[in-house]
Amino acid sequence: MDKTPIYWRKRTLLERHKSQGGLSFRNISHANKALLFNQAWRIHKNKDSLIHQLYVAKYKKDPIQLAIDNEGPKNCSYAFRSLLGACRSLKDGLYKKLGNGKSIRLATDNWHPSKKFVPCEVQNQNSDSGPIWVSDLMDQNKSWKPSIIWNQYSKEDAKEIFAIHIPKAGMEDEIGWSHTKSGNYTVKSGYWLLNGENQQQLSKESNWKQFWKADYFPKWKLFLWKIFNNALPTADNLLKRNITGVNPICCLCKIHDETLAHMLRDCQITQRIWSGDLGIVVGNGKHIKIHEWIKNFLNLFKKRRKEECLILEVDFISTLWAIWVHRNEVIFRGINPNPERIMMIRKDHSVRFYVLKERQHRHPANSSQEARDDHSKQEILEWTIRNKDTPNVQILVVDGAWKRNDKDNQWRAAIAWKNVNNEPNEEAALRIFANSAEQAEAYAILKALTDMEWRTPGVIIKTDNAEVIKALQNNKCHNKNIDNIIKDIKRLANSFNFISCIKVGREEVKLAHELATQARKG
Known part of the structure; x- marks a missing residue:
């Protein structure tokens, strides 16, 4: 054998x-x-x-x-x-x-x-x-x-x-x-x-990434992947691989050769299925390859509202699945082709899908994790060291203005800080080289600490960048792009009696943002 x-x-x-x-x-x-x-x-x-x-x-x-x-x-x-x-x-x-x-x-x-x-x-x-x-x-x-x-x-x-x-x-x-x-x-x-x-x-968004994240049965996803890559064992694919004893004629219509496109779309029986509840006229798309035909419909459904999109997707994919299941029943169980049987299979799998969705909605597996995530989002993001009771603490707002391109000969980045403790003249802004927004923000904090090192025993720094605060909180390297800057910020912080960096909204650092933007534009 x-x-x-x-x-x-x-x-x-x-x-x-x-x-x-x-x-x-x-x-x-x-x-x-x-x-x-x-x-x-x-x-x-x-x-x-x-x-x-x-x-x-x-x-x-x-x-x-x-x-x-x-x-x-x-x-x-x-x-x-x-x-x-x-x-x-x-x-x-x-x-x-x-x-x-x-x-x-x-x-x-x-x-x-x-x-x-x-x-x-x-x-x-x-x-x-x-x-x-x-x-x-x-x-x-x-x-x-x-x-x-x-x-x-x-x-x-x-x-x-x-x-x-x-x-x-x-x-x-x-x-x-x-x-x-x-x-x-x-x-x-x-x-x-x-x-x-x-x-x-791999982390970038792609159509394949959205496809695998879609809320379908896993077997449906694998089935569609096989269709898109022409990997289903249809008669023409088996004959191409020199498999003997294969009947090349479609087992549903008994007239044409069985190909992937014929079985799922062009067969007389499947055309009747598509034109039934879904109202899809197959004759208008026979010139399109089967995988492109399926992708076009799935993309069309995504333009509808979320609830309507899910219903259309489930009906469409379950129809494809039902045609394939019934085709295998005809070949391996010897039953006669029956469009009503295809409709029964489609309805059965659709009902099973909606029952499972309802069960997941009533008993979400990740409800406790989601609650913890919501709680963590509400927590204040802050990095604090040394003595909180230090007197004469100055409050600074910092910001880094960073632009991805440098057209019109403008600098890509600038940093600024400003003392909001009734010290209108204590501020600084300058243009720098930076390759990301978080790097510019880290440079702004470092500049503020450097300028205030011997002026005050304690500093509270307000920033609108959460990435820098997370890097300060982490004892290990959190972001390789700003790791050396973070190390110098922590080294410089030891010369103060109290240091606190707090994540705030953009409005609270508006004064520093305006200074940094003006400096970047020159």
């Missing part, structure tokens, strides 16, 4: 993420490498661990450091070789996070999460006399050297470099992961990187 399987779709399609049109089947090789790299990441981050000290003593560096430096020992243990192989496979997701810049080479190392800085060729400059390390681009005050950067890099790269914050504490350079928001490695992000799909791309 021939046990050769039937291959309906390529494995690469099945392993693709659901938001990209696949089924998210696991690639075992990629999953193993992602898990191995997770162990290597833990070894690299826990430098006090015995295994890290052992590897460094024997091989001079840990597996991640060897992979990022394109090095490797001639002889090593099986375990170390496996970890090093996984690190080499995922090396493209690593970057060197800026500290003092003394270990980051300008020519070869990646030191930005999403960009590769390529130095321009400078005329009449000796290759040995130019900057080699990132530290060569900094001055003694931990600031960028504008003349060198504008001369060495393109305008776009130079702006991105100026937006990178140089930590004032003089910390060592670190290795970060570029495919998560926090900069910390996760097995999920590593797996999808090996599959050739970026985690940021």
Whole structure:
């Protein structure tokens, strides 16, 4: 007996993420490498661990450091070789996070999460006399050297470099992961990187993402996915795969060859079904491919009100499902084709769907979780340290004005702060380089603390950006884009007797917002 399987779709399609049109089947090789790299990441981050000290003593560096430096020992243990192989496979997701810049080479190392800085060729400059390390681009005050950067890099790269914050504490350079928001490695992000799909791309909205989130039966979703990818075992598909003993004639009408489009739409019996309760005239769409015909109707239904849309979608999909179920009954049970039987199957599945929806509505599984989420949303977002009873506390409002494009030669970002404790002259605003709104807001808080460091023992800062407050509350890295700024804010906060950062509405920071907007527009 021939046990050769039937291959309906390529494995690469099945392993693709659901938001990209696949089924998210696991690639075992990629999953193993992602898990191995997770162990290597833990070894690299826990430098006090015995295994890290052992590897460094024997091989001079840990597996991640060897992979990022394109090095490797001639002889090593099986375990170390496996970890090093996984690190080499995922090396493209690593970057060197800026500290003092003394270990980051300008020519070869990646030191930005999403960009590769390529130095321009400078005329009449000796290759040995130019900057080699990132530290060569900094001055003694931990600031960028504008003349060198504008001369060495393109305008776009130079702006991105100026937006990178140089930590004032003089910390060592670190290795970060570029495919998560926090900069910390996760097995999920590593797996999808090996599959050739970026985690940021997967998070974007797409038609497939909306499709899998739709409130249908799971078997209906898989059935539609098979239709869209021509993976149903119809007669023509079986004959293409050299399956013997298959009757090519449609089992419903007994006249035409059975294809996916004929069975679900063009057959005489199915045409009568569509023109019945749904009132769909099939003859107007025979020139359209079956998967496009179905997608057009589903998109048309979404333009209706939510309740009406759900009813139309359920009736449409249950009709497709009923036609397929009855076709299989005719072939495998030997019953006669009967349009009334298709209508019964459709009605039965529709009723089951609405009964399940009613049950879920009466007994929601996530009611307690939703209540906790609503409670957390109502809580005040605040970061506070030191003594709350400190006298002479000043209240500052801060804001960062950030614009995505820089047309008309306007600066992309500006920051401002203002003292609202009857001190009209205590304010500041300046233009900066920033690559996101939260980065501009973090720079605004840092600027306010820097200017007020020796003027008052305590400060209350009001901001309208929740992301910065969450980063301050988190002891670990919350957002790699502002992590160095957050560290400097916390370091500077230790010079005050009391510090509090509170999330407020836009109206409460209106004075600072106007200053920042004026500064950005010049």
